[in-house]
Amino acid sequence: MSMTLAEKILASHAGMEEVHPGQFVEVSVDVVLANDITAPIAIAEFEKLGLGRVFDAERVVLVADHFAPNKDIQSAGQCALMRRFARAQGLPHHFDVGRMGIEHVLLPERGLVLPGDVVVGADSHTCTYGALGAFATGMGSTDIAVAMATGRIWMRVPETMRIVYHGELQPWVGGKDLILYTIGRIGVDGARYKAIEFGGAVVDALPMAGRFTMANMAVEAGAKAGLFAVDDVTHAYVNGRASRPYRVYQANEDAAYAQVIEVDVGQIEPQVAFPHLPENVRPASQAGDVPIDQVVIGSCTNGRLEDLRVAAEVLRGRRVHPDVRCVIIPGSQQVYLDALRQGLIETFIEAGAAVSTPTCGPCLGGHMGVLAAGERAVSTTNRNFRGRMGHPESEVYLAGPAVAAASAVAGRIAHPRDLRPHARNT
């Protein structure tokens, strides 16, 4: 029986020889995740089940990242509720301010999610872990409550769409540009209910950070999961981090795909998604004259060390435009420390940027950079829906760290190649 990567992992976790798209299966889960927004409802539903204990304290992960550090009294209450639950259940993987990270940066970094896992999280960007060759998907709090209690969850086996990238990447083009381009091509529901398998020579050569970025935004095309094959790059990342043994699955060469899409990356330049949908993408050079008020560099999409290095490369020796607030958010305490030791934080502060403790904050209009009416932001985050970063009359333009940093300097959407070499504009 030939199966795709997603089918292989689900079949194994359902205890079956094979599964078919459309089939309903009950699978065991390796990791269950919730955050300060979604855990309170999950905990309330968990208590209604009346089982008392989580199925395995080692495998339930709670991260205070969305409205943490507490943005107001009600958010403080939500974080406190989650903290009390973690203590009562004796959960070793409850991550609080000062020892945390944005969940989808943190869990891979700590080796808590691994190749071959089934991971369910009460956060839509749980699909990020597909970069490790895991089947990872976002669900709501009630599903997560059931998974926390039983270690099992029902799933409909998705069809798989394979997207193959070949050709040579242009300068300043990274994982974010590839996934934005892809969403622009297939649309925000182009992979609805499907798993995406990313493949081809280009992604084989892509570092883990770029793969995490691409898998992260699979949900922005409607996908249930976005997976990469496990290779040497994956092993090099996982070795030394893995907290337990893991199993590697491979798609069969003759697996049946619902659709195969070929992408020649040679023509792709840095991309920008215009308001108010991630599919509204244009090449940065065709953005036109769009003055901006804020730049955000960070998030579960682009808050890794490699992303900060790209931003620093652009910002080094330059100044953030006087009309722009530039907020840079390392994705975890470790990323922050590494960036500090490598001099990136100094570069950011000298350039006139603000550097924040890890938080999802501005991505969803929570805190640390909420937009006023009429304001525009270029952001390395993942959604640009109306009102996403603040006032319903504000606008979010999604881009990778290179375009975001270049735009911070130029005061308008800019391609990094168009900046004057080390120009000082103040």
Added chain:
Amino acid sequence: MTITGKAWKYGDHVNTDVIIPARYLNVSDPQELARHCLEDIDPGFAGTVQPGDVIIAGENFGCGSSREHAPLAIKGAGVSCVVARSFARIFYRNAINVGLPILECPAAVDGTEGGHQLEIDLEAGQIRNLTTGQVYQAEPYPPFMMEIIKAGGLVPYIRRQIEAGDLSIR
């Protein structure tokens, strides 16, 4: 179960950020959330929606975040059913899990305007537009999902398994 109510019609890709903006996610009480339901695309909705009313929408309804606050806000506002051309997958699960009726029926979406009166037989999946007289048949639920719906949501469904002693823990 038959419901009747007025239609509120919206377009494609009505996402969870407009169903309930994240700035209100510091609470999870459905009544509190309902006060802000859809306010960024339709500021008049939350204040005037009546119990029993129906949301009609295009493709990919509920795309975006996994927040269960979205179906809870809609349910809290008194909406009896969402009829769309299609639903985003996390929203679909969440709605079933929290007991918000949803139906996929492109023809009913095309044949209904905001303000039309609708009568919906949820069990049969039949949508009757009382304003135009047209009747539409929605996609049936897969049998497995129908069991969750009949139990009243995922938690009661699992509780029943616990009580019957046939729940398996990983």
